[in-house]
Amino acid sequence: MIRVTVFNEFVHERTEERVRNVYPEGIHMALKGFLESDEISVKTATLLDEECGLTEEVLNDTDVIIWWGHMAHEKVPDEIAERVQKAVLNGMGAIFLHSAHFSKPFRLLMGTPCSLTWREDGDFERVWAVNPAHPIAQGIDRFIYLPSEETYGEPFMVPEPDETVFIGGYEGGEVFRSGLCYRRGFGKIFYFQPGHETNPTFFVPDIQRVIKNAVYWANPIYRGDAYNCPHVKKP
Numbered sequence: 151m152i153r154v155t156v157f158n159e160f161v162h163e164r165t166e167e168r169v170r171n172v173y174p175e176g177i178h179m180a181l182k183g184f185l186e187s188d189e190i191s192v193k194t195a196t197l198l199d200e201e202c203g204l205t206e207e208v209l210n211d212t213d214v215i216i217w218w219g220h221m222a223h224e225k226v227p228d229e230i231a232e233r234v235q236k237a238v239l240n241g242m243g244a245i246f247l248h249s250a251h252f253s254k255p256f257r258l259l260m261g262t263p264c265s266l267t268w269r270e271d272g273d274f275e276r277v278w279a280v281n282p283a284h285p286i287a288q289g290i291d292r293f294i295y296l297p298s299e300e301t302y303g304e305p306f307m308v309p310e311p312d313e314t315v316f317i318g319g320y321e322g323g324e325v326f327r328s329g330l331c332y333r334r335g336f337g338k339i340f341y342f343q344p345g346h347e348t349n350p351t352f353f354v355p356d357i358q359r360v361i362k363n364a365v366y367w368a369n370p371i372y373r374g375d376a377y378n379c380p381h382v383k384k385p
């Protein structure tokens with residue numbers, strides 16, 4: 151069983167009707183809805199929960215964390231962001247969706263500004279599988295077509311990824327590195343660009359497939375104390 155924790159700040163859905171209409175129960179519940187299976191169990195956490203629902207105990211019992219945030223990144227206390235960073239370095243998998251590029255844990259793990267260019271004109275996007283042999287791209291036939299998605303453009307101020315799985319191309323001609331893999335410490339990290347709050351992107355079967363594939367990919371095969379620097383005896 152892969153134990154997934156979905157963190158969603160859960161602000162837009164409570165304060166904006168046009169977002170509530172798309173995700174009436176919140177983005178976290180939409181993600182939980184398609185992820186939960188015989189092999190994947192899903193817990194959710196939001197800003198409404200004590201310690202953002204991300205206590206040490208929760209993280210210890212989490213194999214893969216999924217993060218969605220946008221307008222309330224600063225509401226996540228530094229201490230909790232550092233707790234997530236540490237858990238990833240010790241082996242927990244992490245998937246950052248869309249505007250989570252600016253979340254505190256993602257920026258801590260990248261060590262760069264993680265800024266990008268953007269505009270919201272309802273452009274279509276094609277998310278191209280540029281690495282079709284990658285486990286996260288399995289089942290995707292060349293590209294995913296999204297009739298309307300927020301445009302994210304380069305430069306995306308992240309470190310050069312270990313692997314680029316998807317590149318998004320938009321109606322306006324922009325391109326964006328949409329699916330990126332990183333290894334940090336013992337942990338695996340996947341950033342995936344689609345998922346603006348006013349678009350029903352998380353109901354698109356191929357988007358769900360990619361996120362599910364990413365859960366299997368990021369599921370740790372090893373967890374340890376990446377911070378410890380033990381003095382050892384000669385073997």
Ligand code: ZN
Pocket residue numbers: 220248249300345346347
């Ligand atoms: Zn957005």
